[in-house]
Amino acid sequence: MRPVVTTCSYCGVGCTLEVRTLRGRIVKVTSPPDAPANRGNLCVKGRFGHDYVTSPDRLTRPLVRRGDRRTGRLEPASWEEALDLVARRLASVRERYGPGAVAGFSSAKCTNEENYLFQKFLRAVIGTHNVDHCARLCHASSVVAMNLALGATAMTNSIGEIRDHADVILVTGSNTSENHPIVALEMKAAVARGARLILIDPREIELARFATVWLRQRPGTDVAVLSGLAHVIIRDGLWNREFVERFTEGFEELAAAVAHYTPQVVEALSGVPARDVEEAARLYATSPAAAIFWGMGISQHTTGTDNALALVNLALLCGQLGRPGTGLNPLRGQNNVQGAGDMGALPHVLPGYVPVTDAEGRRRFEALWGVRLPEAPGLTATEVTEAACDGRVRALYVMGENPALTDANLNHVRHCLEQLEFLVVQDIFLTETAAMADVVLPAWSWAEKDGTFTSTERRVQRVRRFLDPPGEARADWDILSDLARRLGSDWRYDSAEAIFEEIRRAVPAYAGITYARIEERGLQWPCPAEDHPGTPYLFAGGLPRGRGRFHPVGYLDPAELPDDEFPLILITGRVLYHWHGGVISRRSAGLNEIYPEALVELHPDDAARLGVHDGQMVRVRSRRGEVTAAARVTERSRPGSVFLTFHFAEAAANLLTNDALDPRARIPEFKVAAVAVEAVARSR
Numbered sequence: 001m002r003p004v005v006t007t008c009s010y011c012g013v014g015c016t017l018e019v020r021t022l023r024g025r026i027v028k029v030t031s032p033p034d035a036p037a038n039r040g041n042l043c044v045k046g047r048f049g050h051d052y053v054t055s056p057d058r059l060t061r062p063l064v065r066r067g068d069r070r071t072g073r074l075e076p077a078s079w080e081e082a083l084d085l086v087a088r089r090l091a092s093v094r095e096r097y098g099p100g101a102v103a104g105f106s107s108a109k110c111t112n113e114e115n116y117l118f119q120k121f122l123r124a125v126i127g128t129h130n131v132d133h134c135a136r137l138c139h140a141s142s143v144v145a146m147n148l149a150l151g152a153t154a155m156t157n158s159i160g161e162i163r164d165h166a167d168v169i170l171v172t173g174s175n176t177s178e179n180h181p182i183v184a185l186e187m188k189a190a191v192a193r194g195a196r197l198i199l200i201d202p203r204e205i206e207l208a209r210f211a212t213v214w215l216r217q218r219p220g221t222d223v224a225v226l227s228g229l230a231h232v233i234i235r236d237g238l239w240n241r242e243f244v245e246r247f248t249e250g251f252e253e254l255a256a257a258v259a260h261y262t263p264q265v266v267e268a269l270s271g272v273p274a275r276d277v278e279e280a281a282r283l284y285a286t287s288p289a290a291a292i293f294w295g296m297g298i299s300q301h302t303t304g305t306d307n308a309l310a311l312v313n314l315a316l317l318c319g320q321l322g323r324p325g326t327g328l329n330p331l332r333g334q335n336n337v338q339g340a341g342d343m344g345a346l347p348h349v350l351p352g353y354v355p356v357t358d359a360e361g362r363r364r365f366e367a368l369w370g371v372r373l374p375e376a377p378g379l380t381a382t383e384v385t386e387a388a389c390d391g392r393v394r395a396l397y398v399m400g401e402n403p404a405l406t407d408a409n410l411n412h413v414r415h416c417l418e419q420l421e422f423l424v425v426q427d428i429f430l431t432e433t434a435a436m437a438d439v440v441l442p443a444w445s446w447a448e449k450d451g452t453f454t455s456t457e458r459r460v461q462r463v464r465r466f467l468d469p470p471g472e473a474r475a476d477w478d479i480l481s482d483l484a485r486r487l488g489s490d491w492r493y494d495s496a497e498a499i500f501e502e503i504r505r506a507v508p509a510y511a512g513i514t515y516a517r518i519e520e521r522g523l524q525w526p527c528p529a530e531d532h533p534g535t536p537y538l539f540a541g542g543l544p545r546g547r548g549r550f551h552p553v554g555y556l557d558p559a560e561l562p563d564d565e566f567p568l569i570l571i572t573g574r575v576l577y578h579w580h581g582g583v584i585s586r587r588s589a590g591l592n593e594i595y596p597e598a599l600v601e602l603h604p605d606d607a608a609r610l611g612v613h614d615g616q617m618v619r620v621r622s623r624r625g626e627v628t629a630a631a632r633v634t635e636r637s638r639p640g641s642v643f644l645t646f647h648f649a650e651a652a653a654n655l656l657t658n659d660a661l662d663p664r665a666r667i668p669e670f671k672v673a674a675v676a677v678e679a680v681a682r683s684r
């Protein structure tokens with residue numbers, strides 16, 4: 001049985017898979033030992049979690065709602081009827097209210113080719129920049145910060161450098177062992193070689209066992225802790241003078257800003273002992289090669305951009321950039337969230353991160369697409385929700401996203417979605433959002449399509465078809481092309497590769513990548529020419545914006561703090577066995593069997609005070625909603641905080657989360673919400 005070589009559909013690590021099938025089902029998944037990101041290793045999701053593609057729940061026919069928007073039923077329809085209806089309703093909204101009344105959410109689970117076409121559909125066919133995707137909810141703040149300070153929008157270095165080159169690894173806001181397990185494996189291998197690990201995290205995650213120093217801060221105090229590190233580094237003269245003078249600007253402003261954050265002040269603000277701040281600062285600054293990794297514990301705050309800027313400040317201060325084993329490395333969540341951004345599925349940039357406000361850049365795309373483009377940026381996903389509520393957005397096209405489960409403050413989000421005149425959802429399952437739609441279009445899963453994903457380390461890799469699609473489902477790019485033609489655009493793509501050839505013309509960093517070149521092994525962008533070998537780490541020859549810019553930041557409280565009524569802090573996150581809204585992982589039998597229900601992690605001190613025992617059902621309430629789930633009493637959670645995943649619709653953590661936004665990145669504060677917990681009589 002010959003395997004098909006493809007790329008994992010779960011997280012952004014981009015592990016290479018060899019998939020073997022028998023009679024239309026996956027029977028074995030392995031990985032070659034020379035796989036670039038994962039060296040032949042796979043986590044439980046990659047190895048055993050892909051049977052969702054043959055789930056009986058797959059959508060196989062278009063569905064159209066008959067009758068009233070709220071009470072009518074979704075019923076099977078022909079493609080002809082469904083696509084005609086979508087085209088007619090989108091055109092009608094555009095005609096009556098203007099193109100800005102239409103918005104679209106693209107998908108970090110779809111291929112580069114599909115993301116490119118989706119944003120092109122909104123921009124070139126509808127005439128709006130109102131296109132966004134789930135990066136808004138995960139690393140929008142990291143992208144804003146890195147772009148502001150460095151002119152970069154991705155992980156600067158490669159996963160393989162962790163094991164081979166890093167002497168110090170600083171991990172913050174990332175439960176790497178559960179969310180990017182293969183990266184954690186590389187980190188543990190580095191520690192076994194003698195590298196030292198600095199962990200900054202309020203939860204006692206697995207990596208704490210491998211850490212030389214663990215800073216267990218109060219949730220939301222990251223800027224204070226990171227400014228404390230910068231304070232010690234400057235105070236003790238540990239900064240890299242040569243690098244700062246040659247490659248940065250704004251040092252004096254940074255030094256003034258962090259002067260206040262003595263280790264004692266940091267201890268008072270964050271609860272981290274002053275001596276640990278001192279030790280972490282010395283370790284990071286004096287290492288020959290120190291790399292920073294972060295996840296959504298940094299980015300999902302109202303101060304998410306400031307948090308990421310504080311990390312950039314540290315790397316600039318110590319010159320920990322531009323060499324193997326160094327760098328600034330936001331670990332991207334979804335399999336193709338990096339690619340979705342690269343393809344321009346964002347409201348303020350065109351493909352290749354060309355600002356929509358850049359007249360020359362805009363003209364280049366106008367020539368490529370043969371249309372005039374609007375000059376002002378569109379709405380972010382979080383702004384689209386509000387605009388749906390107040391009537392500025394009337395029609396929404398959602399491809400492979402599920403805002404009715406994954407956005408913050410769900411009761412409000414669902415209310416806003418109900419106000420839309422028209423909602424079309426293209427997906428592989430009837431998600432919570434699809435169940436609210438007027439039209440549902442059944443799409444191919446990753447197993448049924450060809451194309452490319454771009455991993456968190458900027459590696460563009462092939463995705464290959466190994467199963468036939470179910471029923472009448474169609475490829476996302478095929479559906480988009482059909483709709484574009486119905487709306488008057490002459491789109492004639494006949495394959496994913498044909499779309500990729502257009503991407504190469506649109507995005508200079510992808511220009512040198514061809515399907516033939518990545519047949520065996522992916523290439524890391526920037527790869528500007530066909531004889532370019534790709535770029536394992538950025539900034540070897542200097543920074544794209546000339547000099548890296550220090551951005552002084554100061555500690556601000558989270559938007560919501562505990563009080564008498566809601567005395568605990570809720571942190572949301574993920575576990576090893578599940579994935580985001582659970583749409584795919586909960587349809588994988590093995591994963592679901594191991595981890596079948598939502599659990600509320602409580603520290604034993606809080607549990608004792610509340611009279612809660614392990615396994616007891618508890619109600620968690622915030623100002624926005626409530627959920628009921630079983631308690632897990634564990635010292636993993638810091639006293640005063642509780643942890644809940646957002647994988648389970650029946651105990652949806654986002655009913656509780658706060659939709660207060662970071663002012664620059666417009667990302668909600670998923671990581672800090674004030675809640676109350678009480679035992680309930682009902683048994684499990």
Ligand code: SF4
Nearest residue numbers: 008010011015043046
């Ligand atoms: S680490 Fe990520 S990409 Fe690799 S197998 Fe696991 S889920 Fe898939």
